[in-house]
Amino acid sequence: MNSDFSIAVHCVAYLAEKQNQRVTSEDISQSVSVHPVRLRKILSILRKENIIASKEGAKGGFSLNAQPEQITLDKIFRITSEETLVPKCPDSNDNCIIGKHLSDVLIRIFHNAEEHFLNYLKGVTVQDIINEIHNNSSKSSFHA
Amino acid sequence: MNSDFSIAVHCVAYLAEKQNQRVTSEDISQSVSVHPVRLRKILSILRKENIIASKEGAKGGFSLNAQPEQITLDKIFRITSEETLVPKCPDSNDNCIIGKHLSDVLIRIFHNAEEHFLNYLKGVTVQDIINEIHNNSSKSSFHA
DNA sequence: ATAAACTGTAATCATTATTATTACACTTAG
DNA sequence: CTAAGTGTAATAATAATGATTACAGTTTAT
Numbered sequence: 001m002n003s004d005f006s007i008a009v010h011c012v013a014y015l016a017e018k019q020n021q022r023v024t025s026e027d028i029s030q031s032v033s034v035h036p037v038r039l040r041k042i043l044s045i046l047r048k049e050n051i052i053a054s055k056e057g058a059k060g061g062f063s064l065n066a067q068p069e070q071i072t073l074d075k076i077f078r079i080t081s082e083e084t085l086v087p088k089c090p091d092s093n094d095n096c097i098i099g100k101h102l103s104d105v106l107i108r109i110f111h112n113a114e115e116h117f118l119n120y121l122k123g124v125t126v127q128d129i130i131n132e133i134h135n136n137s138s139k140s141s142f143h144a
Numbered sequence: 145m146n147s148d149f150s151i152a153v154h155c156v157a158y159l160a161e162k163q164n165q166r167v168t169s170e171d172i173s174q175s176v177s178v179h180p181v182r183l184r185k186i187l188s189i190l191r192k193e194n195i196i197a198s199k200e201g202a203k204g205g206f207s208l209n210a211q212p213e214q215i216t217l218d219k220i221f222r223i224t225s226e227e228t229l230v231p232k233c234p235d236s237n238d239n240c241i242i243g244k245h246l247s248d249v250l251i252r253i254f255h256n257a258e259e260h261f262l263n264y265l266k267g268v269t270v271q272d273i274i275n276e277i278h279n280n281s282s283k284s285s286f287h288a
Numbered sequence: 289a290t291a292a293a294c295t296g297t298a299a300t301c302a303t304t305a306t307t308a309t310t311a312c313a314c315t316t317a318g
Numbered sequence: 319c320t321a322a323g324t325g326t327a328a329t330a331a332t333a334a335t336g337a338t339t340a341c342a343g344t345t346t347a348t
Binding site: 146147178179181182199200201202203204 | 335338344347
Protein backbone atom coordinates (compact mmCIF):
# COMPACT_ATOMS: atom_id res chain seq x y z
CA MET A 1 0.00 0.00 0.00
CA ASN A 2 1.29 3.48 -0.83
CA SER A 3 0.67 6.43 1.47
CA ASP A 4 -1.98 8.19 -0.61
CA PHE A 5 -4.59 7.63 2.07
CA SER A 6 -2.66 9.16 4.93
CA ILE A 7 -1.55 12.03 2.70
CA ALA A 8 -5.17 12.63 1.66
CA VAL A 9 -6.31 12.68 5.29
CA HIS A 10 -3.50 15.06 6.12
CA CYS A 11 -4.55 17.40 3.30
CA VAL A 12 -8.19 17.35 4.30
CA ALA A 13 -7.38 17.96 7.96
CA TYR A 14 -5.10 20.81 6.94
CA LEU A 15 -7.82 22.38 4.82
CA ALA A 16 -10.30 21.92 7.66
CA GLU A 17 -8.00 23.91 9.91
CA LYS A 18 -7.83 26.69 7.30
CA GLN A 19 -11.62 26.86 6.95
CA ASN A 20 -12.70 28.97 3.99
CA GLN A 21 -9.20 30.07 3.09
CA ARG A 22 -7.75 29.06 -0.24
CA VAL A 23 -4.49 27.22 0.15
CA THR A 24 -1.91 26.32 -2.50
CA SER A 25 -0.39 22.88 -3.01
CA GLU A 26 2.96 24.50 -2.25
CA ASP A 27 1.59 25.61 1.11
CA ILE A 28 0.16 22.20 1.94
CA SER A 29 3.42 20.54 0.99
CA GLN A 30 5.10 22.51 3.78
CA SER A 31 2.92 20.70 6.28
CA VAL A 32 2.82 17.25 4.68
CA SER A 33 6.40 17.13 3.39
CA VAL A 34 5.33 15.71 0.05
CA HIS A 35 6.00 17.11 -3.41
CA PRO A 36 3.29 19.57 -4.61
CA VAL A 37 2.79 17.66 -7.86
CA ARG A 38 1.98 14.52 -5.97
CA LEU A 39 -0.35 16.44 -3.69
CA ARG A 40 -2.17 17.93 -6.66
CA LYS A 41 -2.69 14.43 -8.04
CA ILE A 42 -4.21 13.27 -4.77
CA LEU A 43 -6.17 16.50 -4.27
CA SER A 44 -7.48 16.11 -7.77
CA ILE A 45 -9.28 12.87 -6.95
CA LEU A 46 -10.63 14.35 -3.71
CA ARG A 47 -12.05 17.16 -5.79
CA LYS A 48 -13.74 14.76 -8.17
CA GLU A 49 -15.55 13.38 -5.12
CA ASN A 50 -16.49 16.91 -4.03
CA ILE A 51 -14.67 16.68 -0.73
CA ILE A 52 -12.59 19.68 -1.65
CA ALA A 53 -12.78 22.43 -4.26
CA SER A 54 -9.97 23.87 -6.34
CA LYS A 55 -9.47 27.04 -8.29
CA GLU A 56 -6.87 27.55 -10.99
CA GLY A 57 -4.87 30.64 -11.77
CA ALA A 58 -3.45 33.41 -9.61
CA LYS A 59 -4.91 33.47 -6.08
CA GLY A 60 -6.10 29.95 -6.82
CA GLY A 61 -5.70 26.95 -4.58
CA PHE A 62 -7.67 24.40 -2.64
CA SER A 63 -10.37 24.62 -0.01
CA LEU A 64 -12.63 22.29 1.89
CA ASN A 65 -15.99 21.62 0.29
CA ALA A 66 -17.71 19.55 2.99
CA GLN A 67 -18.33 19.65 6.72
CA PRO A 68 -15.47 18.13 8.73
CA GLU A 69 -18.03 16.25 10.84
CA GLN A 70 -19.46 14.69 7.69
CA ILE A 71 -16.24 13.46 6.13
CA THR A 72 -15.62 9.95 7.37
CA LEU A 73 -12.27 8.27 6.85
CA ASP A 74 -13.74 5.25 5.09
CA LYS A 75 -14.79 7.56 2.28
CA ILE A 76 -11.27 8.88 1.89
CA PHE A 77 -9.92 5.35 2.06
CA ARG A 78 -12.28 4.10 -0.62
CA ILE A 79 -11.31 7.00 -2.85
CA THR A 80 -7.58 6.59 -2.49
CA SER A 81 -6.87 2.98 -1.58
CA GLU A 82 -9.81 0.63 -2.02
CA GLU A 83 -8.83 -3.04 -2.34
CA THR A 84 -5.21 -2.36 -1.50
CA LEU A 85 -5.53 -4.56 1.57
CA VAL A 86 -6.19 -7.56 -0.63
CA PRO A 87 -2.78 -9.13 -1.16
CA LYS A 88 -1.52 -10.08 -4.59
CA CYS A 89 -1.33 -13.87 -4.39
CA PRO A 90 1.32 -15.60 -6.49
CA ASP A 91 -0.11 -17.13 -9.66
CA SER A 92 -2.16 -20.11 -8.73
CA ASN A 93 -1.09 -23.54 -9.93
CA ASP A 94 -3.76 -25.45 -11.78
CA ASN A 95 -2.13 -28.79 -11.07
CA CYS A 96 -2.80 -28.52 -7.37
CA ILE A 97 -6.16 -28.30 -5.73
CA ILE A 98 -4.83 -25.97 -3.05
CA GLY A 99 -2.93 -23.77 -5.45
CA LYS A 100 -5.89 -23.70 -7.75
CA HIS A 101 -8.55 -22.48 -5.33
CA LEU A 102 -6.73 -20.85 -2.46
CA SER A 103 -6.22 -17.46 -4.12
CA ASP A 104 -9.94 -17.13 -4.68
CA VAL A 105 -10.71 -18.10 -1.11
CA LEU A 106 -8.07 -15.72 0.26
CA ILE A 107 -9.28 -12.85 -1.87
CA ARG A 108 -12.78 -13.37 -0.53
CA ILE A 109 -11.51 -13.44 3.05
CA PHE A 110 -9.49 -10.29 2.55
CA HIS A 111 -12.35 -8.53 0.95
CA ASN A 112 -14.46 -9.28 4.02
CA ALA A 113 -11.66 -8.25 6.35
CA GLU A 114 -11.24 -4.98 4.50
CA GLU A 115 -14.93 -4.29 4.99
CA HIS A 116 -14.43 -4.63 8.75
CA PHE A 117 -11.47 -2.30 8.52
CA LEU A 118 -13.59 0.23 6.61
CA ASN A 119 -16.45 -0.17 8.99
CA TYR A 120 -14.20 1.10 11.76
CA LEU A 121 -12.97 4.01 9.65
CA LYS A 122 -16.58 4.92 9.01
CA GLY A 123 -16.81 5.86 12.67
CA VAL A 124 -14.00 8.39 12.48
CA THR A 125 -14.49 11.84 10.98
CA VAL A 126 -12.09 14.58 10.00
CA GLN A 127 -13.55 16.62 12.86
CA ASP A 128 -12.52 13.86 15.28
CA ILE A 129 -8.98 14.18 13.99
CA ILE A 130 -9.01 17.95 14.38
CA ASN A 131 -10.26 17.50 17.92
CA GLU A 132 -7.56 14.98 18.69
CA ILE A 133 -4.91 17.29 17.36
CA HIS A 134 -6.13 20.03 19.68
CA ASN A 135 -6.40 17.43 22.41
CA ASN A 136 -10.12 17.87 22.84
CA SER A 137 -10.29 14.16 23.42
CA SER A 138 -13.70 14.46 25.04
CA LYS A 139 -15.22 15.14 21.64
CA SER A 140 -13.26 12.38 19.94
CA SER A 141 -15.13 9.29 18.99
CA PHE A 142 -12.49 6.98 17.68
CA HIS A 143 -11.86 4.21 20.09
CA ALA A 144 -11.19 0.53 19.58
CA MET B 145 2.44 -5.06 2.34
CA ASN B 146 4.32 -8.02 0.89
CA SER B 147 2.62 -11.37 0.34
CA ASP B 148 4.16 -13.24 3.26
CA PHE B 149 0.76 -13.62 4.90
CA SER B 150 -0.99 -15.18 1.94
CA ILE B 151 1.99 -17.40 1.26
CA ALA B 152 2.03 -18.51 4.89
CA VAL B 153 -1.68 -19.34 4.77
CA HIS B 154 -1.12 -21.25 1.57
CA CYS B 155 1.67 -23.28 3.15
CA VAL B 156 -0.32 -24.08 6.25
CA ALA B 157 -3.37 -25.09 4.20
CA TYR B 158 -1.14 -27.26 2.05
CA LEU B 159 0.37 -28.97 5.08
CA ALA B 160 -3.09 -29.43 6.53
CA GLU B 161 -4.11 -31.26 3.36
CA LYS B 162 -1.04 -33.51 3.72
CA GLN B 163 -1.80 -34.36 7.36
CA ASN B 164 1.08 -36.14 9.06
CA GLN B 165 3.19 -36.39 5.95
CA ARG B 166 6.51 -34.62 5.80
CA VAL B 167 6.74 -32.28 2.85
CA THR B 168 9.77 -30.47 1.42
CA SER B 169 9.97 -26.79 0.61
CA GLU B 170 10.60 -27.86 -2.98
CA ASP B 171 7.30 -29.70 -2.94
CA ILE B 172 5.36 -26.80 -1.43
CA SER B 173 6.88 -24.44 -3.97
CA GLN B 174 5.17 -26.47 -6.71
CA SER B 175 1.83 -25.51 -5.23
CA VAL B 176 2.57 -21.95 -4.16
CA SER B 177 4.79 -20.94 -7.09
CA VAL B 178 7.27 -19.23 -4.81
CA HIS B 179 10.98 -19.91 -4.48
CA PRO B 180 11.85 -22.62 -1.89
CA VAL B 181 14.32 -20.34 -0.12
CA ARG B 182 11.65 -17.76 0.45
CA LEU B 183 9.25 -20.42 1.65
CA ARG B 184 11.79 -21.75 4.12
CA LYS B 185 12.19 -18.25 5.50
CA ILE B 186 8.45 -17.94 6.04
CA LEU B 187 8.07 -21.52 7.28
CA SER B 188 10.87 -20.85 9.69
CA ILE B 189 8.90 -18.18 11.55
CA LEU B 190 5.78 -20.37 11.57
CA ARG B 191 7.90 -23.05 13.18
CA LYS B 192 9.10 -20.67 15.88
CA GLU B 193 5.44 -20.17 16.75
CA ASN B 194 4.88 -23.94 16.81
CA ILE B 195 2.30 -23.89 14.06
CA ILE B 196 4.41 -26.24 12.00
CA ALA B 197 7.37 -28.53 12.68
CA SER B 198 10.44 -29.03 10.55
CA LYS B 199 13.08 -31.69 10.30
CA GLU B 200 16.47 -31.24 8.68
CA GLY B 201 18.44 -33.75 6.64
CA ALA B 202 17.44 -36.52 4.25
CA LYS B 203 13.75 -37.41 4.51
CA GLY B 204 13.34 -34.11 6.29
CA GLY B 205 10.72 -31.49 5.57
CA PHE B 206 7.78 -29.69 7.10
CA SER B 207 4.59 -30.86 8.76
CA LEU B 208 1.66 -29.33 10.55
CA ASN B 209 2.00 -29.09 14.31
CA ALA B 210 -1.46 -27.84 15.30
CA GLN B 211 -5.09 -28.64 14.61
CA PRO B 212 -6.44 -26.89 11.49
CA GLU B 213 -9.57 -25.91 13.44
CA GLN B 214 -7.39 -24.21 16.04
CA ILE B 215 -5.24 -22.15 13.70
CA THR B 216 -6.94 -18.81 13.18
CA LEU B 217 -5.82 -16.45 10.45
CA ASP B 218 -5.25 -13.56 12.80
CA LYS B 219 -2.46 -15.58 14.39
CA ILE B 220 -0.76 -16.11 11.05
CA PHE B 221 -1.26 -12.43 10.20
CA ARG B 222 0.28 -11.29 13.47
CA ILE B 223 3.26 -13.56 12.91
CA THR B 224 3.93 -12.50 9.34
CA SER B 225 2.55 -9.01 8.88
CA GLU B 226 1.61 -7.25 12.10
CA GLU B 227 1.45 -3.46 11.80
CA THR B 228 1.85 -3.53 8.02
CA LEU B 229 -1.57 -1.91 7.68
CA VAL B 230 -0.30 1.14 9.48
CA PRO B 231 0.92 3.44 6.71
CA LYS B 232 4.31 5.06 6.78
CA CYS B 233 3.43 8.72 7.13
CA PRO B 234 5.85 11.22 5.62
CA ASP B 235 8.08 12.85 8.21
CA SER B 236 6.02 15.19 10.27
CA ASN B 237 6.80 18.87 10.18
CA ASP B 238 7.44 20.39 13.59
CA ASN B 239 6.61 23.88 12.38
CA CYS B 240 3.00 22.98 11.74
CA ILE B 241 0.47 21.89 14.32
CA ILE B 242 -1.21 19.56 11.84
CA GLY B 243 2.01 18.07 10.50
CA LYS B 244 3.33 17.75 13.99
CA HIS B 245 0.50 15.70 15.49
CA LEU B 246 -1.33 14.13 12.61
CA SER B 247 1.04 11.20 12.14
CA ASP B 248 0.53 10.18 15.74
CA VAL B 249 -3.22 10.47 15.44
CA LEU B 250 -3.27 8.53 12.17
CA ILE B 251 -1.07 5.79 13.54
CA ARG B 252 -3.45 5.40 16.45
CA ILE B 253 -6.45 5.24 14.11
CA PHE B 254 -4.75 2.68 11.88
CA HIS B 255 -3.75 0.62 14.83
CA ASN B 256 -7.39 0.47 15.91
CA ALA B 257 -8.56 -0.28 12.38
CA GLU B 258 -6.04 -3.10 12.11
CA GLU B 259 -7.44 -4.58 15.30
CA HIS B 260 -10.87 -4.69 13.66
CA PHE B 261 -9.33 -6.32 10.63
CA LEU B 262 -7.65 -8.91 12.86
CA ASN B 263 -10.81 -9.45 14.81
CA TYR B 264 -12.46 -10.64 11.64
CA LEU B 265 -9.54 -12.90 10.76
CA LYS B 266 -9.80 -14.39 14.22
CA GLY B 267 -13.09 -15.91 13.11
CA VAL B 268 -11.55 -17.77 10.19
CA THR B 269 -9.58 -20.99 10.69
CA VAL B 270 -7.38 -23.02 8.39
CA GLN B 271 -10.04 -25.72 8.53
CA ASP B 272 -12.57 -23.21 7.17
CA ILE B 273 -10.26 -22.63 4.23
CA ILE B 274 -9.84 -26.36 3.62
CA ASN B 275 -13.60 -26.70 3.69
CA GLU B 276 -14.04 -23.84 1.27
CA ILE B 277 -11.53 -25.38 -1.10
CA HIS B 278 -13.46 -28.62 -1.07
CA ASN B 279 -16.66 -26.61 -1.36
CA ASN B 280 -18.11 -27.84 1.88
CA SER B 281 -19.44 -24.37 2.32
CA SER B 282 -21.94 -25.58 4.90
CA LYS B 283 -19.06 -26.00 7.35
CA SER B 284 -17.52 -22.70 6.47
CA SER B 285 -17.76 -19.94 8.99
CA PHE B 286 -16.28 -16.94 7.27
CA HIS B 287 -18.90 -14.50 6.29
CA ALA B 288 -18.96 -10.76 6.39
C1' DA C 289 32.47 -42.73 6.57
C1' DT C 290 30.50 -40.78 3.09
C1' DA C 291 27.13 -39.42 -0.33
C1' DA C 292 22.58 -37.67 -0.99
C1' DA C 293 18.72 -35.10 0.51
C1' DC C 294 17.24 -32.01 3.20
C1' DT C 295 16.76 -27.31 6.31
C1' DG C 296 18.71 -22.61 7.80
C1' DT C 297 20.38 -18.40 6.58
C1' DA C 298 23.21 -14.70 4.56
C1' DA C 299 24.33 -12.17 0.62
C1' DT C 300 23.50 -10.58 -3.90
C1' DC C 301 20.86 -9.54 -7.96
C1' DA C 302 16.46 -8.46 -10.60
C1' DT C 303 12.11 -6.66 -10.68
C1' DT C 304 8.43 -3.88 -9.33
C1' DA C 305 6.23 -0.18 -6.74
C1' DT C 306 6.55 4.20 -4.92
C1' DT C 307 7.92 8.83 -4.88
C1' DA C 308 10.16 13.01 -6.61
C1' DT C 309 11.09 15.88 -10.26
C1' DT C 310 10.84 18.18 -14.68
C1' DA C 311 8.18 20.09 -18.17
C1' DC C 312 4.60 22.41 -19.97
C1' DA C 313 -0.38 23.46 -21.24
C1' DC C 314 -4.06 25.86 -19.30
C1' DT C 315 -6.59 29.41 -16.12
C1' DT C 316 -7.16 33.55 -13.55
C1' DA C 317 -6.11 38.07 -11.08
C1' DG C 318 -4.26 42.28 -11.39
C1' DC D 319 0.57 40.65 -20.66
C1' DT D 320 2.68 38.75 -16.62
C1' DA D 321 2.80 36.32 -12.37
C1' DA D 322 0.80 32.80 -9.74
C1' DG D 323 -1.68 29.16 -9.67
C1' DT D 324 -3.81 24.13 -11.08
C1' DG D 325 -3.76 19.78 -14.19
C1' DT D 326 -1.30 16.17 -15.97
C1' DA D 327 2.08 13.42 -18.54
C1' DA D 328 6.60 11.73 -18.75
C1' DT D 329 10.84 10.58 -16.71
C1' DA D 330 14.20 9.66 -13.06
C1' DA D 331 15.47 8.21 -8.40
C1' DT D 332 14.67 5.43 -4.53
C1' DA D 333 12.78 1.86 -1.86
C1' DA D 334 10.51 -2.54 -1.27
C1' DT D 335 9.88 -7.03 -2.76
C1' DG D 336 11.15 -11.27 -4.55
C1' DA D 337 14.38 -14.66 -6.84
C1' DT D 338 18.66 -16.72 -6.92
C1' DT D 339 23.16 -18.30 -5.49
C1' DA D 340 26.01 -20.10 -2.11
C1' DC D 341 27.13 -22.72 1.52
C1' DA D 342 27.09 -24.50 6.43
C1' DG D 343 24.74 -27.84 9.17
C1' DT D 344 21.72 -32.13 9.89
C1' DT D 345 20.00 -36.61 9.00
C1' DT D 346 19.34 -41.04 6.47
C1' DA D 347 20.93 -44.85 4.14
C1' DT D 348 24.29 -47.51 2.18
